[in-house]
Amino acid sequence: MDAPLTVSSSPHIHDEESIRSIMTDVCIALLFPLALGTYYFEMKALYLTLVSVLSCVVFEFLYRKALKKTNTIRDMSAVVTGMLLAFTLPVSTPYWVVVVGAFFAIVVVKQLYGGLGKNFMNPALAARAFLVVSFPAYTGIFTEPTFHEDGFSFFSTPDAISAATPLASLKQGVLPENYDLQNLLFGEIPGCIGEVSALILIIGGLWLLARRVITPRVPVSYLGTVALLTFVFSPAGVDSLQFMLYSILSGGLMLGAIFMATDYTTCPVTKRGQILYGIGCGLLTVFIRYFGKMPESVCFSILIMNTLVWMLDKAGRARRFGVRPFAFLFKKGG
Amino acid sequence: MFSFFHGGVHPDDSKANTRHKQVEYLPPPEFLILPLSMHIGAPCEPCVTLGDDVLLGQVIANSGAPVAAPIHSPVSGRVTAIEPRSHPNGSRVMSIVIQNDGLDKLHPEIAPYGSVESLTPEELLGVVRDAGIVGLGGAAFPAHVKVRSGLGKVTRVIINGCECEPYITSDHRLLLESPEEVLGGLKILMKIFGINKGTIAIEANKRDAIENIRRTLPRRGEGIEVRSLAVRYPQGAEKQLIQAVADREVPPGALPAAVGVAVFNVDTAAAIHRAVTTGMPLLRRIVTVSGSAVSNAKNLSVRIGTPMETVFAATGGFRETPGKVLAGGPMMGIAQFDLTAPVVKSTNALLAFSQREVNASREQTCIRCGKCVQVCPMKLEPTYLYMYERKNRTDMLEKYHLSDCIECGSCAYICPGRLHLVHSVRTGKQKLNAARAAAKEGK
Structure with a gap:
């Protein structure tokens, strides 16, 4: 035997899925809402997303280079963060604000804690929270979508008409007057680039489910909790079912439940932990929408639950193999 | 049929290369290496000395320890060395080297023990011990110890024909070519335990084997059933198989007998049957030789103690220089560095992979995907x-x-x-x- 044989620990075969393939799948899923966002909010939406992605990748590259760490931009995770960050911003946000957000997401939230897999908060959401409290003048204006009756033009710019979102009406305890449920499904409402159409986000989520990137546990327990609470505790004089449907279709809830709360690093790994986490997100979202002063219900509820992941993983540990449920009750002595 | 165990994965089974290949007989080589430890438990002590002539089937090493299994000479010939040699587990183990005289002169004590009906359970258990039978699925736990520890507790015997590891087809071929040996072994085990409930569990990707053994079943069943299980790794792991078949979880640290079950590999059952009906101890086993670097993938009946390089040579050698050689399957097999190491009792496959397929993946990072x-x-x-x-x-x-x-x-x-x-x-x-x-x- 001339060439040496490789000796390594078992297993000797491996599933083809890698971090890169997972992140690429998420990017593909995010292309659906990006296409629709570009249709409704003109090319500025696409440019804003590109600036966000590019800044995230560049900040990640520069940080790792400066600290002489391995280059990780090939794992595609910075691209995902960039897309998600842009999706949570209104199309009228200035480019420089997006760059500041990208810096906060990649350098402060992700890399300072050790990079991919080590951060304890979702980078895109934390950056959005940072921008919302730092630059409310830019992040609080929502543009009406364009409907392109005369055909799509690559050169038109959206009119920066600020409009009240359906969520703002819901906070008043009434159903939105100008928008019906169909508008919410197809995204014909003012809002952020990537969160206007519930339907297209669900399609992206189905792609992730089909590719086994995510499981239904977090999105279903999150949306289910919000649906249940808004149905049971709908305001007086408003149809419960209508209020419930408007509640789960408006704001950033779909984007949050499908793409943000399911972020691997900042959600529990145990099955029960994931369900508890989804329920917790749902409870906080409804509480903030009902009793909070700010409209940031989804963003802050996920960020708060992010900080509880360590505890939820412990609480959600499975029953030990071969030990019957509630075995501690049957233990003799101590 | 309903079957369930937690978790599991679906690796590509890669069995197509050898699935349809009849088991071929590999003549014993000139030198055979028999490590004194081919089982879980205390190593044996040699009961032959350098220069002794030995006969086929003669006990050459034994142990008085409770957990051990004797070792027999797989050929007739002469003991030429007792020294440490490479073992498939990666260490060097004291081994008896026998030079084969090519005559296969049978030891006079090797004779059929008589019909299963004429023997008492205690006598049958003695045969299992004397034949040096261990768990042939890979664990190599002495079979007689497993049986004795389960006496009075076991109410159901499961014969494990899952073979959930990719590439390996040795159990599959056994079920196709000698189903009566597997069934015979199960009946002997049921008689030793004094029970009338036996299950042969086979994964659904071996449909021909399932049909074949169903045809062999006695007309009225006699308490024996054949279960087809949905393909999933690690179905063939003892605790997972018990969960899938009997819907019981073995408590931590306990033996399967704690939930009234004993599991034996199909090859173990066949070896028990052969030992009782022919008197022949465990001297050979079926080994699947496969992988991308092998010229001719085969199922071979190999004498225990045959060096791996001889086995690979018998399949026409390597198509290309292998980058990795495994004893066992790709999920749990042990990577080899010295191909002079022999086939031992638990070696169910020898796989050689080309340099390209060597999975030298650098560790990246945990993204907490769960x-x-x-x-x-x-x-x-x-x-x-x-x-x-x-x-x-x-x-x-x-x-x-x-x-x-x-x-x-x-x-x-x-x-x-x-x-x-x-x-x-x-x-x-x-x-x-x-x-x-x-x-x-x-x-």
Whole structure:
């Protein structure tokens, strides 16, 4: 035997899925809402997303280079963060604000804690929270979508008409007057680039489910909790079912439940932990929408639950193999 | 049919190369190497000395220890060395080397024990012990010890024909070519235990084997059923198979007898049948030779003690220089570095892979995707075990039930960050044992 044989620990075969393939799948899923966002909010939406992605990748590259760490931009995770960050911003946000957000997401939230897999908060959401409290003048204006009756033009710019979102009406305890449920499904409402159409986000989520990137546990327990609470505790004089449907279709809830709360690093790994986490997100979202002063219900509820992941993983540990449920009750002595 | 165990993965089964190939007989080589430890438990002591002439089937090493199995000469010839030699487990083990005289002169004591009906359960158990039979699925636990520890507790015998490891087809071929031996072995085991409930469990990707053994079943069943199980790795792991077939979970640290079940590999059952009906101890086994670097993938009937290089040569040698050689399957098999090591009792496959296929993946990072938790059949949290092993937190390893790990490799197979999780578990078990020993000393 001339060439040496490789000796390594078992297993000797491996599933083809890698971090890169997972992140690429998420990017593909995010292309659906990006296409629709570009249709409704003109090319500025696409440019804003590109600036966000590019800044995230560049900040990640520069940080790792400066600290002489391995280059990780090939794992595609910075691209995902960039897309998600842009999706949570209104199309009228200035480019420089997006760059500041990208810096906060990649350098402060992700890399300072050790990079991919080590951060304890979702980078895109934390950056959005940072921008919302730092630059409310830019992040609080929502543009009406364009409907392109005369055909799509690559050169038109959206009119920066600020409009009240359906969520703002819901906070008043009434159903939105100008928008019906169909508008919410197809995204014909003012809002952020990537969160206007519930339907297209669900399609992206189905792609992730089909590719086994995510499981239904977090999105279903999150949306289910919000649906249940808004149905049971709908305001007086408003149809419960209508209020419930408007509640789960408006704001950033779909984007949050499908793409943000399911972020691997900042959600529990145990099955029960994931369900508890989804329920917790749902409870906080409804509480903030009902009793909070700010409209940031989804963003802050996920960020708060992010900080509880360590505890939820412990609480959600499975029953030990071969030990019957509630075995501690049957233990003799101590 | 309903069958269920936690977690699991679906690696490509890669069995097409050898699935339809009849088992070929490999003549014994000139020199055979018989390690004194081919089973779990105490190593044997040689009962022959250098220069002794030995006969086919003669006991050449034995042990008085409770957990051990005797070793027999697979050929007739002369003992030319008793010295440490390479073992497939990667260490060097004291071994008896026999020069084959090519005559296969049978030891005079080798004769059929008589019909199964004429023997008492105790006599049958004695045959199992004297024939040196161990668990042939890979664990190599002495079969007579497993039987004796389950007497009076076991109410059901499961014959394991899952063969869930990719590439391996030795059990599949046995079920196709000698179903009556498997069935005979099961009946003997049922007689020893004094029970009338036996199950032969086979994964659904071996439909021909399932139909074949169903045809062999006695007309009125006699308490024996054949179960077809949905394909999933690690179905053939003892605890997972019991969960799938009997819907019982074996408690931590306990033997399957604790839930009234005993599991034997199909090859073990066949070896028991052969030992009783022909008197022949365990001298040979079926080995699947496959993998991308092998010229002609085959199923071979090999004498125990045959060096691996001889087995590979018998399949026409290597198509290209192998980058990795495994004893066993790709999920749990052991990577080899010295091909002079012999086929031992538990070697069910020899696989050689080309340099291109060597999975030399660099460890990346844990992204906390939780896939390892989802696939773990023992309901552990491999990502946390990995983290605590890295930090030498033996207290947490204990708390997270590290010792429950069966090292099936499902977690490392699925991990998108390519973490070496099984390796970490093995290291962790050593650290945990050291910590326990230190704690005992301190008291």
